[in-house]
Amino acid sequence: MSTDRAVQPPPDPTAHQTISDAGRRRAILVAVCIALMAVIASVTGLNVAQPDLAVAFGVSQHTVLWVINAYTLTLAALLLPLGAVGDRWGRKRVLLAGLALFGVANVAAAVAPTVEVMLAARVLSGVGAAMIMPITLAVITTTFPPQERSRAIGIWTAVSGGGGLLGMFLSAVLVDLATWRLLFVLPVVLVVVSGVMTVRSVPDSREIPTHGFDVVGAVTSGLAVVGLTFALHEGPARGWSDPLSLAGLVVGVGAAVAFVLWELRRPGPLLDVRLFGRRNLSSGSIVLLAVFGVQAGVSVVLYPFFQTVFGWSGLLATVALLPMAGLMMASSGLAPRLAERVGDRATMATGVALVGAGLVLLAVLVSVDGGYLAVLPGMAVIGIGMGLSMTPATTAITASLPRDRQGVASALNDVTREVGAAVGVALLGALLTAGYRDAVDARLTGFPDAAADAARQGVATAVQAAGGAGDRASELVRAAQESLVIGWQQTMWVGTGLMVALLALVVVRGPQDRGGGASSPNPSAVGKPQPSVGTRSAPSNQEITSAQFSGGADSM
Numbered sequence: 001m002s003t004d005r006a007v008q009p010p011p012d013p014t015a016h017q018t019i020s021d022a023g024r025r026r027a028i029l030v031a032v033c034i035a036l037m038a039v040i041a042s043v044t045g046l047n048v049a050q051p052d053l054a055v056a057f058g059v060s061q062h063t064v065l066w067v068i069n070a071y072t073l074t075l076a077a078l079l080l081p082l083g084a085v086g087d088r089w090g091r092k093r094v095l096l097a098g099l100a101l102f103g104v105a106n107v108a109a110a111v112a113p114t115v116e117v118m119l120a121a122r123v124l125s126g127v128g129a130a131m132i133m134p135i136t137l138a139v140i141t142t143t144f145p146p147q148e149r150s151r152a153i154g155i156w157t158a159v160s161g162g163g164g165l166l167g168m169f170l171s172a173v174l175v176d177l178a179t180w181r182l183l184f185v186l187p188v189v190l191v192v193v194s195g196v197m198t199v200r201s202v203p204d205s206r207e208i209p210t211h212g213f214d215v216v217g218a219v220t221s222g223l224a225v226v227g228l229t230f231a232l233h234e235g236p237a238r239g240w241s242d243p244l245s246l247a248g249l250v251v252g253v254g255a256a257v258a259f260v261l262w263e264l265r266r267p268g269p270l271l272d273v274r275l276f277g278r279r280n281l282s283s284g285s286i287v288l289l290a291v292f293g294v295q296a297g298v299s300v301v302l303y304p305f306f307q308t309v310f311g312w313s314g315l316l317a318t319v320a321l322l323p324m325a326g327l328m329m330a331s332s333g334l335a336p337r338l339a340e341r342v343g344d345r346a347t348m349a350t351g352v353a354l355v356g357a358g359l360v361l362l363a364v365l366v367s368v369d370g371g372y373l374a375v376l377p378g379m380a381v382i383g384i385g386m387g388l389s390m391t392p393a394t395t396a397i398t399a400s401l402p403r404d405r406q407g408v409a410s411a412l413n414d415v416t417r418e419v420g421a422a423v424g425v426a427l428l429g430a431l432l433t434a435g436y437r438d439a440v441d442a443r444l445t446g447f448p449d450a451a452a453d454a455a456r457q458g459v460a461t462a463v464q465a466a467g468g469a470g471d472r473a474s475e476l477v478r479a480a481q482e483s484l485v486i487g488w489q490q491t492m493w494v495g496t497g498l499m500v501a502l503l504a505l506v507v508v509r510g511p512q513d514r515g516g517g518a519s520s521p522n523p524s525a526v527g528k529p530q531p532s533v534g535t536r537s538a539p540s541n542q543e544i545t546s547a548q549f550s551g552g553a554d555s556m
Contacts, residue, residue, distance in 0.1 A: 031197035032136035033159045038190035039129040041167025048172045049180035057115040074126025076418040077226045081218035083134030083411030091135050092204035098131025103191040110184035137410035141398045150336035154391040158332035165325035172315040211268020220259035227252025232422040280511040284396030288416045290502050291389050293424025300425050301432050308459035309481050324383035331387025344392040345510035351389025356499030358382030363492035368481045396511040435487025443479035
């Protein structure tokens with residue numbers, strides 16, 4: 001193994017530009033949040049247009065899902081390497097390049113004549129989004145002074161958490177009132193506005209690297225994220241024994257192991273995995289993974305619940321989810337102020353406890369006849385809890401890596417969200433499906449075989465097949481709806497158990513509280529030699545430096 005020590009380069013005048021002007025800081029925050037909104041809204045926007053895409057291109061539902069998932073998989077795969085590229089080449093120039101590519105790709109998608117062009121445009125959109133998303137947070141952590149950084153991160157967290165539902169709502173409106181092709185106009189408008197503001201306000205900060213770019217780490221991390229995300233998306237639908245599901249799982253796990261082993265040996269790793277031994281990084285990542293998974297999972301199972309049990313349209317179902325997003329965005333803005341008073345760990349623990357309480361309310365209150373008012377309290381409490389927990393978790397992650405790796409820190413934060421969403425959708429969706437099937441089997445005695453078989457597939461198919469049940473049609477629909485509620489309740493209780501375990505982890509191993517608003521790496525420490533990671537004299541979390549980041553790997 002290498003014993004060479006990283007040589008510190010001369011200071012780079014563009015490396016650290018904490019902005020003193022308050023007006024310019026606000027402009028920077030608005031610019032990066034608008035860019036982030038374009039990326040997040042594109043994740044969920046096409047979900048409401050699936051039937052329209054199938055008809056327009058004459059393709060199967062499977063192909064439509066690939067059109068949707070091509071963007072997400074490309075984004076997730078490239079977050080870490082392109083976050084590192086932003087640190088090296090300049091965050092402003094990479095952000096502008098990403099905005100340009102993202103805008104062009106969305107224009108191509110809007111006018112796509114064939115599904116092949118649409119797929120290519122979605123892949124290019126994912127590349128552009130992977131250039132944008134990590135840089136938006138890295139710009140905040142490297143330009144805002146310590147006393148304001150946490151509040152700016154809270155606003156960024158609010159946009160990243162609520163942008164998906166807001167994007168789905170706007171997309172549903174456009175699909176209902178006009179055409180699905182207009183879904184791509186909003187991202188183009190957002191990136192143009194963000195691009196103009198970025199040119200005018202965002203400084204071109206960058207870091208001089210001490211080692212070559214970690215190509216092997218970039219490739220293995222991308223394969224790991226794609227493989228695991230693909231398996232989590234396809235496993236519940238295809239079955240976990242399906243060859244494609246198994247292939248994704250094998251590739252994902254194998255690449256993840258290879259990534260860890262390579263990063264432990266490399267002098268200048270893309271991500272020093274030993275930093276996960278620090279409580280801030282590990283607890284922040286686990287909380288973000290779990291809470292974001294709950295949000296995605298609850299949203300996915302609530303959407304068909306509103307449609308099949310309440311009989312609502314897609315647009316009305318989307319509107320019904322907005323209170324959770326709105327309260328999450330509001331509490332994200334309040335979380336930094338609460339953390340200043342009671343500490344990061346207490347704020348995070350309060351948020352996790354509220355998410356668990358919201359799941360309990362959804363398990364206890366929801367019924368076929370309860371209506372929306374039975375669902376709203378649980379959604380509201382979950383939204384507040386998410387905002388309170390995700391903001392300190394994001395701060396803990398970005399504070400755990402050195403300033404010259406803030407692009408990587410931001411990308412790690414984003415990857416955690418993406419994987420958490422995939423895990424939440426797969427886990428909660430599978431639990432709901434299994435609970436529904438177990439419950440509905442006992443209620444199908446005496447129904448015609450065709451109607452009973454259709455009801456076993458889900459509530460929507462039960463409603464379609466109700467005509468075949470004769471005078472028992474309403475009874476069949478009621479049985480399916482009640483079975484869905486039973487599966488729903490079982491799923492919420494499992495989620496509650498996970499939140500209880502997460503709360504215990506936060507209480508015992510939550511992030512260390514930092515006074516004085518020092519919520520990210522100490523800028524003054526950058527460039528000064530520090531003891532290697534793992535030595536007895538290692539500094540506190542907020543004092544990790546670029547020298548330490550590289551030196552820790554050399555000392556193995």
